[in-house]
Amino acid sequence: MSRLTRTVATLVLTCTFIVGCSNSDNQPQTSTSSIKPLEKVTYLTSFGNFGRDAYAWVAKDKGFFREAGLDVDIKPGSGTGDNIAKVEAGAAMFAPVDLTGLLLARGSGGAKSIVVVAGVQQRTMAALISLQGNGISKPKDLEGKTLADSPGSVVRNLFPTYAKLAGVDATKVTWVNGAPANLIGLLASGTVAGIGQFVVGEPTVESVAKGRQAVVLPYSDVMSDLYGNVLVTTTTIAREQPDLAKRFIAALMKGLVHSIDNPDETGRILQKNVPASAAAPAAAELTLMSAFVRPEGSGDVVGTIDTKRVAGSIKLLQDAGAVPSGLTPDQLISADLTPKP
CATH class of the missing domain: 3.40.190.10 (Periplasmic binding protein-like II)
Known part of the structure; x- marks a missing residue:
């Protein structure tokens, strides 16, 4: 056997018995059994599919959810009251709702299994x-x-x-x-x-x-201290699936930041995923929304919740007779999950 023949034979045997030898596309072989399947998550937008809600589609389209190990099903929401009801009923795992609307619902004895895990807009829109x-x-x-x-x-x-x-x-x-x-x-x-x-x-x-x-x-x-939309889930998910919740929150906030920083691209992404939506008005909405998203005094961190401000919102509503006494921020906010300044 010639030296060349012996060398080729050795290479063939080495490739045969060593795990990880390259395939025909020069990519490492990966066992399909080692790939962790994506976890399913259901999500409602706040209100239809307008530019203000496009950040969820951005997180999906840009792969932020997938990078977090999540397969997210996005459905159009129908406002705070309906979103709260659907999350409580298990029809969705996460949804943005207006914090004031949540306070009103809790003040009237509802939304008892709902917890806030991130802020979306730092002022009411x-x-x-x-x-x-x-x-x-x-x-x-x-x-x-x-x-x-x-x-x-x-x-x-x-x-x-x-x-x-x-x-x-x-x-x-x-x-x-x-x-x-x-x-x-x-x-x-x-x-x-x-x-x-x-x-x-x-x-x-x-x-x-x-x-x-x-x-x-x-x-x-007339109500300058009120928060806008916040991200909510159930107390059960917050308690039993905190890792999933943290990954979802981080990916969604990443989509939110990308959206307000790139409104034109976001408008096109929304229209691609929801053809009935128009790209230009969606981009204009996001340009306006940027000022409501960046929290004052906390750098570029998006998603934070200031419990003192929430306490102020509760007092405002109590003074107006809209919410009874006894409601406190810690009853509504999951401090372990909300993004930190």
């Missing part, structure tokens, strides 16, 4: 949006008008408190029901004079209204 020509330019103009929103929306449920602080007679305002996806259409068609929305909904409203300028009445004008 709740608002009423109308259009020029509808006779609404200030809160007092709401009297005698018809507004639309879903029954479980925090904008609608918080309206009595907003009205009291803004000097509006809430009994003179008529509310009708509207599904999240249909609200802007109801406003643009003239069916109602205003709708419950987030402040960042202004670009989307104007894109549908075609030429008519939006009129925005932010709740933060």
Whole structure:
């Protein structure tokens, strides 16, 4: 046997018996039995599929969830009340809800198995949006008008408190029901004079209204210390699956940061995954939302929750008669899971 023949034979035998020899694509062989399967997670957006909720699609599209070992199923939410009910019922594991809406629900004896695990918006984005020509330019103009929103929306449920602080007679305002996806259409068609929305909904409203300028009445004008959306889960998941919760929170917050830093790309990602959504208005929403996401005084850390501010929100609602005494931040917030400054 020649020296060349002996060398080739030795190489063949070595490749045959040593684990990890390269395959035909020069990639290391990996046993499929050693690959850990992705864990299933169900998630609801806060309200339909607008730009303000696109960060979840970014986390999925950019692979942040997969990197965390998660396979996330994203479904459109229908507002705070409905999201709370679905998370409690096990229809979803995580969802963003408005913190004030959660406080109102807990104050009335509900949402007992819900816990806050991250902040999404450091200030409330709740608002009423109308259009020029509808006779609404200030809160007092709401009297005698018809507004639309879903029954479980925090904008609608918080309206009595907003009205009291803004000097509006809430009994003179008529509310009708509207599904999240249909609200802007109801406003643009003239069916109602205003709708419950987030402040960042202004670009989307104007894109549908075609030429008519939006009129925005932010709740933060009279309730400046309130948080906006927070991420919630059940007390059971927080207690029994803290590692999964931490991985999900980190990946979702990574998607949130990427979204507000790259609004145009995020708008395209949303439209790719939800074709009915328009990229440009979604990007405009995210540009507006950026100022609500970055927590003041804590660098670039996103997702933090200040329990002192939450205590202040509780007091504000208690002073307005919307929440009974006895509610405290530690009853609502999982300090072990929330991101730290």
